[in-house]
Amino acid sequence: MGRFKYTTGGGVLTEEQRQFYEDNGYILIRNNVSHALLDELKERFIDICEGRVDSGVMTVMKDPSLKYKGVKGEYLINKIQDFLFDDVLFKYCTYPAMVDVIESIIGPNITGAHSMLINKPPDSDPGASLHPMHQDLHYFPFRPAEKIAASWTAMERVDENNGCLYVVPGTHKGQLYEHTYPDGYKNKLYHGIHGLDHLKKVHVVMEKGDTVFFHPVLLHGSGPNSTKGFRKAISCHYADNNCYFIDVRGTSQERISTEIEALAAKKGFPAKFVEIWKAKSRLVRGVPGNFQNLESHL
Template sequence: MSTKKYKYTKDNVYLTEVQRDFYEENGYIVFRNLVDFNLLDECTNRFLEYCDGKVNTGYYVKVIKDMSLKNTDAKGEFLINKIQDFNYDDILFKYISYKPLVDIVQSIIGPNVTAAHSMLINKPPNSEKNTSRHPLHQDLHCFPFRPAELIVASWTAMEKVDEKNGCLFVMPGSHKGTLLEHEYPPNVTNPGYRGVLGLEHIPTVNLVMEKGDTVFFHPLLFHGSGPNLTKGFRKALSVHYGANNCNFINVTPKMDKVALYHAKTKGFPEVTFNLYWKAKSRIVRGEPGNFQNLRSQL
């Protein structure tokens, strides 16, 4: 056990001291070849089943089309940009609960782990540049739970990702700051992609990754991704994990409106924003906590 004082990680059980130091300083860390290829291929096949309408989406899963391709002849994998909130899909939960991945999460946020938000993101070819790119942003902007130090994202490349097909880029050390206001940047046409303006002059680092490579990052870290300029796809799996006893807070009306719209489309007209987040989350490890307490808002 390290004798150093750490703010952004919890222990050395699954991280070396060098790895903890890197995450503490930079707000992210990449693990090469972490996720088994067979698991990723299984997840890809599940995604294709969603794309082809072969899977019932249930209460929570959202299948999202690429905005710029909706009125074209694109179908299936060539049209779908994302499936979201698949915590209760038994196939995709294999990634969420994958032990080598959750072990690292545990050393960052502690032994009680809940999957709060999940996405399989696909950048199809022929998407417009300003739809495909995701501007610089902080994920904490979207979450009604705190503290930030008890939240971490995993992001796994399902195929090679680089500058050509829209890899992630990060601003190292930016997790040490505060949550900034998010707006729609100029020329970004995706309504789900808000960003932080005025930071274009600050250098970023591109995360070129091979299949199975995984980056973990803090929810205040400024990050984004470029457009897919190739004729292939760019797929990645991403999950945001929170400690089971995170505290829920009130959020801005803008955030509340978007999430409640999705809740209503799934048959929950009276649900509150926080209850919706609790209901779609899923415990992964440890003792139940605030995420699992639904009674307080019923």
């Protein structure tokens, strides 16, 4: 093994940028998604929120603290997940300048595995809009971790006032922790890790179009939005087409798998955790692999 363990080369990252990712588990690339595309994505998001575009298989999540306060549309929806089959929102996941960075990290065979547009609302109940510290690998039944990477793009300026992302550098080299709901939790599926709040966080202040790429074991989260505006960001998790799938029964991930299976069944798609992940993924680049093979699971 050479000096690089968490990146593969190829793509566009310089040696220095790769080294930063290797050491810290994330890399911030300024101005790498065009404002024109971000404006188109925002318009699509609003069209979905307002019901002008059918949300189809996407998961549309309502802010729990605003649900019964008579607000509607963009002011009620705090997240849309699983938009890989929406050809407008999917443009984000295939945006060449972004996929080229992903290629430097996980290699040339790339699947879009998870997608989210997060519309963090003003903090109407204390802490309602924060996202507790967590690791994204907790949600994924595929491995290896170094063949998975997230992109997270600011759709407007984000800083500590409106709840920007924070990361704990270097923690990608550690273990996957047990996740549970925080005390008095508000948002479904926002699992978090207890007892690590003493760790030093780096708040990632970003301008519209900046993208942070990060490893799925990196500890991260986001604080409350104390402004009056809605903080928008868009994110995709990519995995190597040939990641292998694991059985999470009996592990710290069993609880999340049960919750996700129950939600899928409620939406009319009863399926096992691994099948759900395969079905909602979409090939982005390269030679198809395990993700595209719906026949064999484990």
